[in-house]
Amino acid sequence: MTPFQFTITAKDGAARRGYVDSAHGRVHTPAFMPVGTAATVKAMTPDALISTGADIILGNTYHLMLRPGAETIAELGGLHRFMGWDRPILTDSGGYQVMSLSKLRKMSENGVSFQSHIDGSAHELTPERSVQIQHMLDATITMCFDECTPYPVEQNTAAESMRLSMRWAERSKSAYRFREGYGLFGIVQGSVFPELRAESCRCLTDIGFDGYAVGGLAVGEGREEMFKTLDATVPHLPEKRPRYLMGVGKPEDIVGAVLRGIDMFDCVLPTRSGRNAQAFTRFGAVNLKNARHKNDSRPLDDQCGCYACRRFSRAYLNHLAKSGEILGAVLLTWHNLHYYQQLMEGLRNAVEAQTLNAYIENVYTAWNSGDMPSV
Helix, strand or coil, X not given: CCCCEEEEEEEECCEEEEEEEECXXXXXXXXXXXXXXXXXCCCCCXXXXXXXXXXXXXXXXXXXXXXCCHHHHHHCCCHHHHHCCCCCEEEECCHHHHHHXXXXXXXXXXXXXXXXXXXXXXXXXXXXXXXXXXXXXXXXXXXXCCCCCCCCCCHHHHHHHXXXXXXXXXXXXXXXXXXXXXXXXXXXXXXXXXXXXXXXXXXXXXXXXXXXXXXXXXXXXXXXXXXHHHHHHHHHCCCCCCEEECCCCCHHHHHHHHHCCCCEEEECHHHHHHHCCEEEECCEEEECCXXXXXXXXXXXXXXXXXXXXXXCXXXXXXXXXXXXXXXXHHHHHHHHHHHHHHHHHHHHHHHHHCCHHHHHHHHHXXXXXXXXXXX
């Protein structure tokens, strides 16, 4: 069995290129994880996902415990077999969804009791139960159970929330069943307060994890505040462990976070945007519902190798979007995920070549130039 191990192969400033080896294969970093909340990345088959270059995807404890149930998935051979994806899977612990989706929540030192947003049934998530569910799902990377501190928040409230998450992290570690090739990540909290972030990093490092996530960002604080918080947090994280920025994000956010030493990302943006007729391209975002695409025979991006760009015109994508056809969502989701993976590959190659700043300058220049020029 392959051990769970992170290897750094190149650095350019604070940015790192490397890979994570695991029981389910290798993840090249910096990496973007498409979000497959309910055991599917919306509008994508596993083969289509692989064609975009994805090494790893994300599933979610909260959604899968409610439907179809962790025990059901375990009886069917685990999440990989259930959804037909044999590469690594990271599972979010469910803490954020409990806070944002469930009803009649009641939080205590022990955990969170709540009612399902689906049918109102009563449930409880504790650090021990969250880790147990992720084990039954056969998650390659298990996340500690934590409270996602809301924003804005007073510093004393953020401190109480962070310290509760640190106690839950210790319990998550105690409940975790070690298996060769699998990993457990801790989650740094502390809102936008540098001293709280530093305290959280120290606490998690003392407990000891296979990787470290930065949580509690991309919750309304804005890009500048997020980057300031990363600047105050990343230097306190262990150099030889992967760093994961949760729920991020926009291409500009990813580029800025890679510059600050982040290795892993996830976000619903490329899939959600695809379902809403927005495409990410090397020239910025394109709205395919815009009337200017109605008679445009060009591809979405003439330098993109995705299935949508190789086979179809902007005019056809505009028609699908305006008609509400499912294929439009499929093709634009496919393209967006391909774009994100190409961006990650470009960042990895630039770090290796020690040309990251020049690469990013070229990316920004293209984004700011407007849409693909007409021939």
